[in-house]
Structures are given as C-alpha cells and as structure tokens.
Amino acid sequence: MAEPTMTEDLGVIRDPSRAPANLRPIITVDGLVKRFGSRTILDGVTFAVRPGETISILGRSGTGKSVLLKTIIALLDPDEGKVTVLGRNLHELAERERLNERRLMGYVFQGSALFDSLNVLDNVGFSLTQQRLDPEEIRHRVQEALEAVELPHVIDRFPSELSGGMQKRVGVARAIIDKPRVILYDEPTTGLDPITTDSINAIIQRLQKSHGITSLVVTHDIRSALTISDRIIMLEQGRIVASGTPTEIQATKDPWVQRFLGVMPTT
Ligand SMILES: Nc1ncnc2c1ncn2[C@@H]1O[C@H](COP(=O)(O)OP(=O)(O)OP(=O)(O)O)[C@@H](O)[C@H]1O
Numbered sequence: 001m002a003e004p005t006m007t008e009d010l011g012v013i014r015d016p017s018r019a020p021a022n023l024r025p026i027i028t029v030d031g032l033v034k035r036f037g038s039r040t041i042l043d044g045v046t047f048a049v050r051p052g053e054t055i056s057i058l059g060r061s062g063t064g065k066s067v068l069l070k071t072i073i074a075l076l077d078p079d080e081g082k083v084t085v086l087g088r089n090l091h092e093l094a095e096r097e098r099l100n101e102r103r104l105m106g107y108v109f110q111g112s113a114l115f116d117s118l119n120v121l122d123n124v125g126f127s128l129t130q131q132r133l134d135p136e137e138i139r140h141r142v143q144e145a146l147e148a149v150e151l152p153h154v155i156d157r158f159p160s161e162l163s164g165g166m167q168k169r170v171g172v173a174r175a176i177i178d179k180p181r182v183i184l185y186d187e188p189t190t191g192l193d194p195i196t197t198d199s200i201n202a203i204i205q206r207l208q209k210s211h212g213i214t215s216l217v218v219t220h221d222i223r224s225a226l227t228i229s230d231r232i233i234m235l236e237q238g239r240i241v242a243s244g245t246p247t248e249i250q251a252t253k254d255p256w257v258q259r260f261l262g263v264m265p266t267t
C-alpha cells in the first residue's frame with residue numbers, strides 16, 4: 001500500500017483561516033513561564049498553532065523568542081505552564097521518548113549551527129546516520145532535501161565553502177530531513193540581503209503549501225513576517241502584546257506595535 005502523504009496523514013487544512021475552530025491544535029502553549037535565576041524571561045505565554053498554519057513570533061532582541069522555541073522543543077523545561085505538541089507533553093516524557101517525539105519537529109537554529117568539520121552530506125544527514133540508515137539511502141534523502149531548498153550542487157562541500165544564505169538553507173534542509181510535521185525556524189532571514197531573504201521565505205511557504213508543514217517562525221524581520229504568516233504574535237518582555245493576521249496587526253492602534261512596525265518613530 002502506498003504510504004500516505006504527509007498532507008493526507010495530517011488532514012491538513014491548506015487555508016488555515018477556513019479551518020474549523022475546533023480543529024485540534026498541533027502546538028499548544030499554555031501559561032508558559034520560564035525563569036533563569038531571578039529573571040523571568042517568559043511571563044505567562046499562551047497560544048495555539050493549528051495544523052498547516054504559519055505563525056511568526058516578532059519581538060525585540062532579548063525578549064525570549066529563542067527561549068520560547070527551545071522550550072517548545074523541550075531543550076528547556078518550563079517553570080510553570082504547559083506545552084503540548086500533537087497532543088503530547090514532551091516535558092513529561094523520559095529522555096528516550098522525548099528524542100523520538102522531537103523528530104516530529106524540525107529546528108532551524110539561530111545562526112546555522114552547522115558542524116564545521118562535517119560536509120553538507122554529513123551535516124544534513126546527521127540524524128539519519130544516528131538512526132543507522134543505509135549510506136546510499138542517506139545520500140539520496142539528503143540530495144532530495146537539498147533540492148527542496150534549491151541547493152542541488154553542494155552535497156560534498158563544507159560549511160566554510162558556503163555563503164551565509166546557503167548555510168541557512170542547508171540548516172533548513174537539515175530540519176526537513178526527517179519529514180517533520182512542524183518546523184521551528186529561529187531567525188531564518190536575519191542578516192541576509194532582501195533577495196536571499198525572499199528566496200528563504202519562498203522555501204518556507206512552499207514547504208507549507210506542498211507538504212502541509214506547520215511553521216513557527218521567530219524573527220525581527222517585519223517584512224518577512226507580514227509576507228509569510230497566517231498569524232503574527234508579538235512578544236515584549238516575556239508577554240504577548242498583540243496577535244492577529246498580518247492585516248489585523250497592521251491595523252492595530254497600539255503605539256508599541258506601531259513603533260515596532262516602523263509606522264511611528266521610536267522616541
Ligand atoms: N540558558 C540560559 N541561561 C540564562 N539566561 C538565558 C539562557 N538563555 C537565554 N537567556 C536569557 O534570556 C533572555 C532571552 O534570550 P533569547 O535568546 O530568548 O532572546 P531572543 O528574543 O531570542 O533575542 P535575539 O532576537 O537577540 O535572538 C536573554 O536575556 C538571555 O540572556
């Protein structure tokens with residue numbers, strides 16, 4: 001029997017705005033509090049992501065965006081509140097089960113976080129090698145993932161031989177290698193020129209449309225957030241200060257949001 005496609009498997013709604021309100025969220029974050037010592041970084045964050053949705057999380061540097069992603073993928077544990085992914089609370093699982101569940105999510109690290117001493121094949125195929133897949137199968141799957149990020153000719157190169165934008169795309173290839181249902185992107189376009197930024201945004205959108213992948217994108221790149229998102233969540237000092245569709249966010253009168261969007265001067 002043919003393997004179900006990811007889309008059939010998930011029952012993905014391609015247009016999330018038409019998703020029934022009762023569709024089970026793929027990620028829920030409920031009252032999340034994260035502290036480091038006496039500093040509260042996330043201060044009661046609550047939101048849900050529906051299957052197939054692309055949500056951007058916008059906020060200033062140091063406001064807790066990366067900490068939020070790391071808590072969702074259970075690299076960090078919450079101090080209060082609860083996170084579920086596909087109905088399961090990763091934080092309650094034993095380490096081994098946690099690792100298995102984590103495979104449902106791809107993670108594009110802030111900075112590409114590639115291993116300098118490994119070539120692209122070994123970087124992108126890292127988790128497949130750990131699962132002891134056949135080397136030929138790994139090479140084939142890595143090549144497929146590289147084609148999905150429009151880098152068909154770099155499989156034998158080393159990270160130092162790639163531009164920053166290419167490294168980010170290799171990071172995306174590594175995130176999709178295990179055919180995840182969800183991808184968490186940490187600053188996928190920061191520091192890139194507008195054309196490279198557009199090509200990465202197009203890849204994020206294509207993965208969502210053709211594979212029904214749910215995306216959570218952390219960024220301070222407002223232009224990208226407005227382009228790719230079904231919804232935007234704005235984070236400030238560990239709290240959500242605004243959320244809505246790009247149109248709703250642009251229409252909001254809140255002075256802080258307007259300043260962040262560059263509509264009002266920062267004084
Ligand atoms: N492991 C850690 N131990 C202690 N403090 C931490 C740790 N990780 C993050 N922090 C602190 O938490 C705060 C939020 O960090 P985070 O990396 O989430 O910011 P960010 O919103 O992603 O910023 P940027 O846009 O610059 O990437 C920062 O003040 C940071 O110093």
Ligand SMILES: [Mg+2]
Binds near residue numbers: 065066067110
């Ligand atoms: Mg960050």
